Structures are given as structure tokens and as C-alpha cells.
Amino acid sequence: MTDIWQSAMDHAVALARKAGQVVRDAVGDAQKEAVMVKSSSIDLVTQTDQKVEKLIIQSVKEKFPTHCFIGEESVAAGEVCVLTDSPTWIIDPIDGTTNFVHTFPFVAISIGFSVNKQVEFGVVYSCLQDQMYTARRGKGAFCNGRPLRVSHEKDIRQAIIATEFGSNRDPGVVDKVFSSLKRVVSIPVHGVRGAGSAAINMCLVASGCVEAYYEIGIHVWDIAAGSLIVSEAGGVLMDVDGGLLDLMSRRVLAANNQSVAEHLAKEIDAFRVRRDDAAS
Numbered sequence: 001m002t003d004i005w006q007s008a009m010d011h012a013v014a015l016a017r018k019a020g021q022v023v024r025d026a027v028g029d030a031q032k033e034a035v036m037v038k039s040s041s042i043d044l045v046t047q048t049d050q051k052v053e054k055l056i057i058q059s060v061k062e063k064f065p066t067h068c069f070i071g072e073e074s075v076a077a078g079e080v081c082v083l084t085d086s087p088t089w090i091i092d093p094i095d096g097t098t099n100f101v102h103t104f105p106f107v108a109i110s111i112g113f114s115v116n117k118q119v120e121f122g123v124v125y126s127c128l129q130d131q132m133y134t135a136r137r138g139k140g141a142f143c144n145g146r147p148l149r150v151s152h153e154k155d156i157r158q159a160i161i162a163t164e165f166g167s168n169r170d171p172g173v174v175d176k177v178f179s180s181l182k183r184v185v186s187i188p189v190h191g192v193r194g195a196g197s198a199a200i201n202m203c204l205v206a207s208g209c210v211e212a213y214y215e216i217g218i219h220v221w222d223i224a225a226g227s228l229i230v231s232e233a234g235g236v237l238m239d240v241d242g243g244l245l246d247l248m249s250r251r252v253l254a255a256n257n258q259s260v261a262e263h264l265a266k267e268i269d270a271f272r273v274r275r276d277d278a279a280s
């Protein structure tokens with residue numbers, strides 16, 4: 001049976017590769033680039049983020065003129081952020097902008113594509129590592145064409161957990177983030193890591209390198225593609241409170257299996273943040 005979204009997915013892979021070249025060309029000069037800030041002094045954006053997002057959206061508009069978009073830098077420029085039932089490209093042009101600015105080598109282009117609010121395919125290109133992660137709903141997840149499978153570990157005490165500190169440094173938020181982290185470390189788990197890119201953290205879960213990843217404060221463009229890559233690699237997704245994942249809630253927990261996910265959810269202070277689709 002023909003897959004009606006295959007040509008869109010092929011286009012996303014080609015665009016991610018093209019965007020990756022733009023990022024690679026710029027990374028050496030990233031420190032010379034004007035670094036601007038958005039929601040806080042540590043929420044960074046560069047001209048390369050904006051250039052890559054424009055490149056992707058312009059090309060998709062030419063090929064699929066009826067499709068919709070949620071793009072990180074377009075939303076920052078005032079576009080609405082609403083996930084509808086229409087075919088929608090959900091784009092993070094550089095996931096890991098802080099890494100990009102500092103030449104820390106985990107930088108990704110993340111492209112998710114949803115229809116009826118369900119992610120149909122996800123593409124995450126870790127461009128400095130030249131690793132192309134892809135997933136098509138119902139057809140598995142791959143890295144450079146090699147099938148991905150989550151870790152078999154069931155005991156969270158034998159696990160590595162990925163998380164990030166995020167870009168909100170309000171003292172109350174920092175306290176909550178650290179109190180969760182203290183509980184997770186004290187389970188005790190084998191270790192805690194963070195790549196500095198939500199999309200890459202999710203691909204690490206899908207690859208079996210880490211058992212789980214959680215974060216509060218991410219956005220739909222950080223996790224749309226990665227969420228499908230995790231589930232197609234056999235993993236589970238949920239809200240940090242153990243409920244159902246809501247892509248717009250800015251909270252995510254991805255794990256290799258239900259038992260690790262549920263144990264982790266019990267340790268997290270699941271505070272709420274303003275939703276991506278909150279009326280502005």
C-alpha cells in the first residue's frame with residue numbers, strides 16, 4: 001500500500017541534511033555570530049537558527065502549499081502556536097542552540113509532522129555527528145538506516161537518566177528542578193546525563209544508551225519528532241506526572257519501558273508551566 005506521507009518524509013530528511021550543512025558551516029563561526037536572547041538571558045538564538053527555519057519553511061511551502069507550520073523562531077517572531085488536525089510541520093531549526101554557540105557537539109535539526117494531532121513521522125539530524133534519526137508511525141525507528149531499539153533494563157537502579165536544567169532560572173523553579181534531581185540521583189540510578197538537546201536526549205533513549213529522559217519547560221518543537229522516534233523504537237512516553245503525554249504541555253517523560261517510566265514519574269516534582277497553546 002502506498003504511504004501518502006512518504007514524499008513529505010523524504011523531503012524532511014533531505015531538508016534536515018541541507019540544514020545540517022548550513023549549521024556545520026556556521027558552527028566554527030558561532031562564537032562570532034550575534035547571539036540574541038528570547039525568554040531569558042540564557043534562552044539563546046542566532047541568525048543561523050532563523051536562517052535554517054526560513055530555509056525549511058520556504059521549501060516546504062513550495063512543495064506542500066496547503067500544509068501548516070509550528071516553527072520555534074516563527075513563534076518567537078509572533079506566529080501563533082496551535083496544533084490543529086491539519087498536516088503540520090513542527091520545526092526546531094537548531095535544537096541545542098547553546099551547544100551550537102559553545103561548539104559543544106550535540107546540535108540537531110528536528111522536524112516532526114503531525115496529522116489529526118498525531119505525529120506521522122519524525123526526523124532528528126544530529127548534524128555534528130552526522131547521525132540521521134528517522135521514524136515513520138508504525139514502521140520503526142532508524143539511525144542512518146540502522147534499526148533502533150530501546151534498552152531492555154527494567155530496574156531503574158541500573159539506569160542512566162537524561163535531563164536538562166532548562167532555560168528558566170527563577171529561584172522557585174530551580175528549587176523544584178533540583179529537588180527532583182536529588183530524588184532521582186538518590187534512587188540511586190547509575191548516572192544522570194544531559195546532551196543539551198531535547199531531541200538528541202530522546203534519540204539516546206531510542207538508541208538504548210540511556211533508559212529515560214524527562215524535562216519540564218521544553219516546547220512542542222523540541223519533542224514532536226523525538227517522541228515518535230522513541231515510541232517506534234519500543235519506548236513509552238508520558239507526562240512527568242505519569243499521565244498521558246500532551247505535546248503542548250511543555251512536559252515530557254520518555255523511557256525504555258513502563259516500569260522505569262512510572263518509577264521515575266514518582267520522583268519528579270511535576271510543576272506546571274504556561275502551555276505552548278495558551279492564548280497570548
Ligand SMILES: O=P(O)(O)O[C@H]1[C@H](O)[C@@H](O)[C@H](O)[C@@H](O)[C@@H]1O
Nearest residue numbers: 094095096097164166167197198
Ligand atoms: O532552544 P533550543 O536549543 O532549541 O532547545 C533547548 C531548550 O531551549 C532548552 O530549554 C532545553 O533544556 C533543551 O533540552 C532544548 O533542546
Ligand SMILES: [Mg+2]
Nearest residue numbers: 092095096222
Ligand atoms: Mg529546541
Ligand SMILES: [Mg+2]
Nearest residue numbers: 092093094095
Ligand atoms: Mg531551537
